[in-house]
Amino acid sequence: MEDRSAAVRAAPVPEADGRVLPVAEPLARLLPAGGLRRGSTVALPPGPAATSLLFALIAEASAGGAWAAVVGRPGLGLVAAAEAGVRLERLALVPEPGPDLVAVVVALLDGMDVVAVAGAERVRAAERQRLAARARQRGAVLVALGSWPGADLELACTDVGWHGLGTGAGRLRERRVGVRVRGRGTAAAGRSGAVLLPGPDGAVAPAPRGPAVAPLREVERVAG
Incomplete structure (x- = not known):
């Protein structure tokens, strides 16, 4: 996203x-x-x-x-x-x-x-x-x-997926996450964008174009 x-x-x-x-x-x-x-x-x-x-x-x-x-x-x-x-x-x-x-x-x-x-x-x-x-x-x-009716802002994660499985050594390197922001100061539809959470060094980072390699459900299946 x-x-x-x-x-x-x-x-x-x-x-x-x-x-x-x-x-x-x-x-x-x-x-x-x-x-x-x-x-x-x-x-x-x-x-x-x-x-x-x-x-x-x-x-x-x-x-x-x-x-x-x-x-x-x-x-x-x-x-x-x-x-x-x-x-x-x-x-x-x-x-x-x-x-x-x-x-x-x-x-x-x-x-x-x-x-x-x-x-x-x-x-x-x-x-x-x-x-x-x-x-x-x-x-x-x-x-x-958690839920907090009346909050000034709400930030929610969507479209979570991992980069790394099936490429290179097959290790999870970074997670691509869609972040949706709603609340005061935003339009009725809110704002949204993609980030790496975590990025390669563990901190949040800008997301490259393109989808994640492994969706969350695949990571859960591989993990057990």
Whole structure:
């Protein structure tokens, strides 16, 4: 999937006053502000490559000195996060927040630049509004790992496929992913484009023209 429209090709320039946290260029060109706008709420629905998309969103900001936290993901792969460019020394983890999920997220929003929270289905509508308001007040970015009605933006992965199987040594080298962005600042149909997630070096990279060599279902069949 590849949208070659002028709106997607011309990447917005992040504001220089700190109101937008930077993201890697392949994603920046899809986001209305050219990065993660402070005070906003971003939803990442579950699905293939969703965790890689999270890492890609926070890697550039953490490299620039921003602090990030992930709540409610006990199995988060730190090796994969580091390979994606996330600075682990600026990453806080709360694997098991327990019944105080909302209170934990509120506290983190007070001190972190980006807070990603899993278990969105446990958060009631009034609590979602409270957390979104806290993010706006503190100038943090709230990333919901799951459905979050009312989010400013939603980023979803589509058309996932791998490069590598059946070529060369037959090893998986990179994954081509379609990314669809919907929400405020985008047209009704949203924006979409293809990226490598991960690319050859583990980080997000621009996608070349053409389809992936191996669709996701083939990778799953080969893997067992």
